[in-house]
Amino acid sequence: MAKNKSGAHYRATVGDVTFNVINIAVFSIFTLLCIFPFYYLFINTISNNELVGANMITLIPRGIHFSNYIALKDVQDFGNSVLVTVSRTLLNTALMVLASAFAGYLTTKREMWNRSFWYRALVITMYFNAGTIPWYLNMLGLGLTDNYWGYIIPGIVAPYNIILVKTYIESIPASLEESATIDGASAMKVFTKIILPLSKPILATIAIFGAVGNWNSLQDSLILMSNSPQLYTMQHRLWVYLNSSSNLANAMQSGGAASAGMLNNKVIKYTISMVTVIPIMLVYPFMQRYFEEGMMLGAVKG
Amino acid sequence: MTSTKTKAAVKTPGSKLYILHRVAILLACAAIFYPGFNPGRITTAINRNVSLFTASISYSSLVSQLERALMRGWVQKSTFILIMGASIVLILGIVLSAVGGCMSVGNRRMRRYGLYFPLAGSVVMAGGLVGLFMAYTQIVAANNDRVPANVPGGFWLYAVLAAVTLVSTLVLLALDRKSQAALEPKMAMQETYHLFLLFLPILALAFVFSYLPLWGWRYAFFDYKAGGDLTMENFVGFKWFTYLFQSEATRNDIFRVIKNTLALSGISIITSWLPMIFAVFLTQVPSRKFRRVVQTFTTVPNFLGWAIIYAVALAIFSTDGFINNFLNNILGLNANNNYLMSNSHMWLKMWLWGTWKGLGWSAIIYISSITGIDPVLYEAATVDGAGRFQQMWNVTIPQLMPTFFVMLLMSIANVLSNGMEQYLVFSNAINAQSIEVLDLYVYNLGIVNGQIPMSTMVGMCKSIISVILLFTANTASKKLSGESII
Numbered sequence: 001m002a003k004n005k006s007g008a009h010y011r012a013t014v015g016d017v018t019f020n021v022i023n024i025a026v027f028s029i030f031t032l033l034c035i036f037p038f039y040y041l042f043i044n045t046i047s048n049n050e051l052v053g054a055n056m057i058t059l060i061p062r063g064i065h066f067s068n069y070i071a072l073k074d075v076q077d078f079g080n081s082v083l084v085t086v087s088r089t090l091l092n093t094a095l096m097v098l099a100s101a102f103a104g105y106l107t108t109k110r111e112m113w114n115r116s117f118w119y120r121a122l123v124i125t126m127y128f129n130a131g132t133i134p135w136y137l138n139m140l141g142l143g144l145t146d147n148y149w150g151y152i153i154p155g156i157v158a159p160y161n162i163i164l165v166k167t168y169i170e171s172i173p174a175s176l177e178e179s180a181t182i183d184g185a186s187a188m189k190v191f192t193k194i195i196l197p198l199s200k201p202i203l204a205t206i207a208i209f210g211a212v213g214n215w216n217s218l219q220d221s222l223i224l225m226s227n228s229p230q231l232y233t234m235q236h237r238l239w240v241y242l243n244s245s246s247n248l249a250n251a252m253q254s255g256g257a258a259s260a261g262m263l264n265n266k267v268i269k270y271t272i273s274m275v276t277v278i279p280i281m282l283v284y285p286f287m288q289r290y291f292e293e294g295m296m297l298g299a300v301k302g
Numbered sequence: 303m304t305s306t307k308t309k310a311a312v313k314t315p316g317s318k319l320y321i322l323h324r325v326a327i328l329l330a331c332a333a334i335f336y337p338g339f340n341p342g343r344i345t346t347a348i349n350r351n352v353s354l355f356t357a358s359i360s361y362s363s364l365v366s367q368l369e370r371a372l373m374r375g376w377v378q379k380s381t382f383i384l385i386m387g388a389s390i391v392l393i394l395g396i397v398l399s400a401v402g403g404c405m406s407v408g409n410r411r412m413r414r415y416g417l418y419f420p421l422a423g424s425v426v427m428a429g430g431l432v433g434l435f436m437a438y439t440q441i442v443a444a445n446n447d448r449v450p451a452n453v454p455g456g457f458w459l460y461a462v463l464a465a466v467t468l469v470s471t472l473v474l475l476a477l478d479r480k481s482q483a484a485l486e487p488k489m490a491m492q493e494t495y496h497l498f499l500l501f502l503p504i505l506a507l508a509f510v511f512s513y514l515p516l517w518g519w520r521y522a523f524f525d526y527k528a529g530g531d532l533t534m535e536n537f538v539g540f541k542w543f544t545y546l547f548q549s550e551a552t553r554n555d556i557f558r559v560i561k562n563t564l565a566l567s568g569i570s571i572i573t574s575w576l577p578m579i580f581a582v583f584l585t586q587v588p589s590r591k592f593r594r595v596v597q598t599f600t601t602v603p604n605f606l607g608w609a610i611i612y613a614v615a616l617a618i619f620s621t622d623g624f625i626n627n628f629l630n631n632i633l634g635l636n637a638n639n640n641y642l643m644s645n646s647h648m649w650l651k652m653w654l655w656g657t658w659k660g661l662g663w664s665a666i667i668y669i670s671s672i673t674g675i676d677p678v679l680y681e682a683a684t685v686d687g688a689g690r691f692q693q694m695w696n697v698t699i700p701q702l703m704p705t706f707f708v709m710l711l712m713s714i715a716n717v718l719s720n721g722m723e724q725y726l727v728f729s730n731a732i733n734a735q736s737i738e739v740l741d742l743y744v745y746n747l748g749i750v751n752g753q754i755p756m757s758t759m760v761g762m763c764k765s766i767i768s769v770i771l772l773f774t775a776n777t778a779s780k781k782l783s784g785e786s787i788i
Contacts (some may be wrong), residue, residue: 133744
């Protein structure tokens, strides 16, 4: 649409130029507002720690070093939270994708006994929930509080993702599956040999959303793991550090290299924040297409 | 798992008995995960939240309330190892029976061989129960007031289920021997049941994590304290509901919280046209590259958690944050403000954070709608002499209206659910009153303060109202635009 405007149909007038300048300026400012805080955090983690502690780093990094990122390994409990978050992201996402693919495929099979009833029973769970406290009591009853598996098992069945996969598989030509069935392949074989390879795009999409959700998980850690600090997720740990007034730097053995200056609370907090941000920042530009496609799939689902 | 619908099953001898047989096995499987039916809670000193499943995999959960009793030697450690072992045996028996239950929907040959599994399974289950009984006698023998012996309801439940499984299996085996029907050369199962059995684990998980919590609503009607029991004596009916509005303190709280919730949702609903305008103006930028860059950077914050957003807020607005640094180092002032420790305009600030995080992402759906608009419409508008703004107003916006309408209805349906993370991370001693929303209130009341019945009641009311709102919005959408939003 914008292409139509730029010259083909009419010449650029003064009004057009003014519009473009203002329009681009407004978007530039908003974009800058979105990205600048992360730049600011980052330069404070790589600048000389003494200067950061004295609030001297505003726009330009000074005395660049990366030793703070290495020093994080000595911050109490942080390593645990990284381990918890990384492992739950991998494990829960893998299981969720597998279960969604399998369930999505099975729900396309009209032959299944009372298929539409079971499918509806599954889908309806998206529209109600019992509430935080009954959910917590249920998890308590199942022994999944203060238990690592409390992060993994509840997220395996994701009705919304099952719908997305089902819709996608229904768009695959049925002839492919039929010919395999005639050749005597079982439902499981059709699933692994035909359906899984063909539905890679949709599986990538739900995997990415699942992974981001796991990476950012805070609420389940807050509710379920209140007595197990060693099981806090990174976001939970970060929030605890941000609120703590105790001196994190004192709890660490080493004070960092002399040239980088002594570690201090501010630097540690900023560095931990960056560690949770950087993986998403690095992955996002490459995966943006999948994110956007996923969003559109949700919109047309109906 | 009834199979009366298909012709093949009607001919099966004892098909009604098969239903009983399968129901018994199914109940045995389900009760594994439910603490109320734990047959191994042979003393009330065992944590009431330990299910048979938990007892079989985690010794530390089993003895979580018994450290003192074990240390003082009131009871023997071997008793609890016996309980754990017996639980494992019991579960093994149930699994064996379950395999047979699955095979019972196959053809005749599969059913016949399938019967040997519950036969073995029920015997193994009985063995597990005997083990639990032995542990029970040990507890009785220890005769200590602090570790009182208890015959749990689950013990009788499993005894009955094991007996039913055993008897039904024996009768079915006998019927099978007598039957004259031909035995197929190979074991096989009808596809319809096979597919259902494959789907069963998914259904079971959905049931456990989405339907089972509804059973927790009963806490709203009891005078329950953590660790206590639900008995008819502490049944209080709608006491908590009336208490919510009768006690002045809670009444003030709930009205304040509802006010915050409605105000914060209201601001987002009133401004829900912003992403549309963002999209309309962004697509006016001639440079494709620029649009791409803007889209990438403005959508990133949406994928960061609220804890990180709070870290950003601290880095920018706190005493040693960017704003003060900028004022002091670049402009040479002497500023020392903590902008987060303030209670002014909290609703607006929360809305700004939400918008900063979500605006770019919410615009994506409109951007792709705009790329789908037929260029002929713009050409016609140009011929009619419409300028840039007239085209936006008369062509683009009307084309985006259906999408906008769906989004608006969704946000109205979600008016009570603002989520708790944002308000939790941003709340501090000064602003907590102004940003506590319903979800956060329930969390604070139930998890932080341990007022289970009251918070369950509030959450229950919220869930019911939300569902009603959703269906109302859906009906409205169907009437007005013919499209369903759910």
